[in-house]
Amino acid sequence: MTAGGPDAVERRAALLARLAELPPERREALRARTLGGAAQASRSWPLSHGQERLWFLNRFDPADTSYNTPWCVRLRGAVDAGAIAAALTRVAERHHVLRARFLSADGGPVQTVGPAGPVPLELAEVAGDPAPAVVEFVNRPFDLETGPPLRAALMRLEDGDALLCIVLHHIVVDGWSLDVLMRELAECYAAGREGREPVLEELPLQYTDFAAEDRERDRTAQLEYWTRTLAGVPVLHLPADLPRPARRTGQGGQVPLLVPGEALDRLEKAARQGRCTLFMALLAAYQAALGLLAGQDDLCVGVPVAGRTRTELAPLIGYFSTTLALRADLSGDPPFSELLGRTRASLLRGMQHADAPFEQVLGALRLPRDLSRPPLFQAMFNLHNMPKDDLLRPTMGDLAVEVYPMPATGRTRAEVSVDAWRTAEGLGGVLDYAADLFTAATARRFARAFTTVVERAGADPGLRLSELGDL
Incomplete structure (x- = not known):
């Protein structure tokens, strides 16, 4: 039989059928x-x-x-x-x-x-x-x-x-x-x-x-929003213990933070009254604490978002997440309830334009090069949505599985960064800090400033920012 004869055709069809079953x-x-x-x-x-x-x-x-x-x-x-x-x-x-x-x-x-x-x-x-x-x-x-x-x-x-x-x-x-x-x-x-x-x-x-596909997408409208919103945003000047190095090293430390359950419940109740989520309220409290510590009423906080805007991206492994640079307006010493409304509006507008990758936003802003600090924002905030079914799975086949809490690695991407999660006891989390700038004692003071604002704002959201902390 020749290569194109009936037997060859049958063998090829059988092979394709077997391959299709794999x-x-x-x-x-x-x-x-x-x-x-x-x-x-x-x-x-x-x-x-x-x-x-x-x-x-x-x-x-x-x-x-x-x-x-x-x-x-x-x-x-x-x-x-x-x-x-x-x-x-x-x-x-x-x-x-x-x-x-x-x-x-x-x-x-x-x-x-x-x-x-x-x-x-x-x-x-x-x-x-x-x-x-x-x-x-x-x-x-x-x-x-x-x-x-x-x-x-x-x-x-x-x-x-x-x-x-x-x-x-x-x-x-x-x-x-x-x-x-x-x-x-x-x-x-x-x-x-x-x-x-x-x-x-x-x-x-x-x-x-x-x-x-990502390289081909036109994000002109989103970039116009971010360049307009972030134009002229100042750097965050937290009081440092050490001289700022000419080039940041990424060396970091970590301190714990904790908000009791009753205080967290009060803040969440205040958030609901303002048509806000707990995340919005915690972000507003973090912005307020940073503003009080730095003596600034204008600052920027980075917030990570998933970046998976289409359902077909859900089962993939890859780097889809991006970071929203949310500008905080603390001007006028507003009541916390008013700041919460400003934060809500800023976050919702940011999410509407979240398709613009942070890297493109940076490029569009044309910020001066400064190797001594992270670009655009120096502080980050993340509230983890726990539990994640598969990250916290209790079994793997015939094995029992328990998450091993990561010890501090001595590295950080921001000058200050809060990673928080809800627990049965309240709000747990850590504050990572740049060891080039701050001591552990100062980082603990930063963490207390945040938790104090959370507790006081939840107890009385009518308090003005200047009344929320003894910093």
């Missing part, structure tokens, strides 16, 4: 192995706007690990290291961005996708407190040009438990992505232990497709 990620892995990775490795994609800024920051200071994104869990039970490594490999097969390399080209940075292959899992025996080993593992720099932006370690502990530590560079991941990662990792691990194929939804596109 899960999408297995089809992609087979394609990559068949081509030896050449098809993907020889192709390049642009970086999204968010990725491009992180790439420039990495090139500017390759040793800076501020953008390393860790997630660690304690595993109890008979941990199968081989099944964990295989599960990580399956997730990296599905999400091409986890195999990306970031290269410098004539027209600017590009990303390529390496062939699918085993994801290394480092194994270690840890005696005593595992925190130092975790911090060392998290703080290793990534070489974005030659190595994958993902690494993982399994640390066996003295009590028989194990820590699974996963670290990704922020250029390929955001907070939402960690939830996706843990959901798929748990399913792939369970499937491997049970001898079955994992049940995973087909991905509608890859992050590289999104990045290419």
Whole structure:
């Protein structure tokens, strides 16, 4: 029979039918192995706007690990290291961005996708407190040009438990992505232990497709809003203990903060009366505290948002999040209730224009270059929406899982940054601070200033800003 005869046609049809029955990620892995990775490795994609800024920051200071994104869990039970490594490999097969390399080209940075292959899992025996080993593992720099932006370690502990530590560079991941990662990792691990194929939804596109689309979108209207709103915004001048260095190092510290449940409930009640959310009220309280500390009635606070504006982006791992630069108007020593209304309006308008990446906003503003401080805003605020079902999952296959609280890594991206979350006891959180500028004692004073405003504003939202703190 010739190559084009009936038998060949039947064999080809049968092969295509068998291929069609394979899960999408297995089809992609087979394609990559068949081509030896050449098809993907020889192709390049642009970086999204968010990725491009992180790439420039990495090139500017390759040793800076501020953008390393860790997630660690304690595993109890008979941990199968081989099944964990295989599960990580399956997730990296599905999400091409986890195999990306970031290269410098004539027209600017590009990303390529390496062939699918085993994801290394480092194994270690840890005696005593595992925190130092975790911090060392998290703080290793990534070489974005030659190595994958993902690494993982399994640390066996003295009590028989194990820590699974996963670290990704922020250029390929955001907070939402960690939830996706843990959901798929748990399913792939369970499937491997049970001898079955994992049940995973087909991905509608890859992050590289999104990045290419991101570069083509016209955001003129959004950028006009931000340049108009942020024109002339001053830097935040918090009272510092140390001389400002000519170039910030990213060295940081961390102090805890806590708002009792009764005080948080009162603030939330005041927020509802003003048609506001708890997040709006906490952000207003943070703005008020910063203004009182700095003696300013005009300042800017960065607020992270998910940036996934289309449903098909929900199942992807990648860097979609962006940061809204929200300008606070504290002029006239208003009552807290009035500030809350201003904050609500500012946030809602910002969300309407959130499609403009922070990096493009920075470019449009043409701010003077200043290596001594973060651009545009020096303070950040984030209220985490807990729980996240997959990040806080209690099991992974036949293992019991418990989140391992990350020890302070000694790095920070802002001069002051509050990360808060609601607990059964009230509001828990941490205040990260730039160790180049502030001592731990001053950072604790900043944290108390914020919690004091929360408590007093909740008790009486009619108090003016000047009456909200003894700073």
